[in-house]
Amino acid sequence: MTAPALVLVVEDEAALRADIVEELQEAGYRTLAAADGAAALALLADAAPDLVLCDITMPELDGYGLLSALRADRPELAATPFVFLTALSEPRDMVEGKLMGADDYLVKPVDYDLMLATVAARLRQVARIRESDGGEIARLRQTLSALSQDGAERALDLIALGVVLLDGGGRVLHANCAARSMIDAAEFVTLQQGAVGATDTPGDRALRDAITEALAAARAGTGKADRGDA
Missing domain, CATH: 3.40.50.2300 (Response regulator)
Structure with missing residues (x-):
């Protein structure tokens, strides 16, 4: 409930x-x-x-x-x-x-x-925004499952929703065009050396904690942690 x-x-x-x-x-x-x-x-x-x-x-x-x-x-x-x-x-x-x-x-x-x-x-x-984003992400996952890596990256670049794919260790595998545009426009978010971060210490800590929690939830929900997927 x-x-x-x-x-x-x-x-x-x-x-x-x-x-x-x-x-x-x-x-x-x-x-x-x-x-x-x-x-x-x-x-x-x-x-x-x-x-x-x-x-x-x-x-x-x-x-x-x-x-x-x-x-x-x-x-x-x-x-x-x-x-x-x-x-x-x-x-x-x-x-x-x-x-x-x-x-x-x-x-x-x-x-x-x-x-x-x-x-x-x-x-x-x-709630409507989160439901819409959740539905788009679910459809995206279904589509990506049938694509090669190169095809998946091209597909990600065609959508308006900012998406960053991480591996099991939290390293960035791919950031689509929308995500990179958002990061470039924001003064407090960075994408450097394969890692997403923030320019200030409290924000960086909060962002890393959120990523850690998301990875833990993904492992618990998918059972793919042993293969390095997130």
């Missing part, structure tokens, strides 16, 4: 934070709560939320700072929706947040029905 989605609530006003958490829990979500961005980063060291609901104006580290740190240092959470909760309703404030990578805005005072509808909509959007 799939666990309910985990929502991280970041809000410095204690009473409002408690009310938001209560509404989310009554709707069936799991929750984590933090009083500011610094406390949220501490929680994120050991958790991977499905959605972040975050105030903008906070002490220690504000919402913009948290969003910037999350997008820069946690590439594995790149698809996690980030929703600002704010009293700042000027268009320029919303534009600034959107340019930084925010996915949506909720304006105080909080309309809880709208909040729950927004959370559900964003989570459905992520």
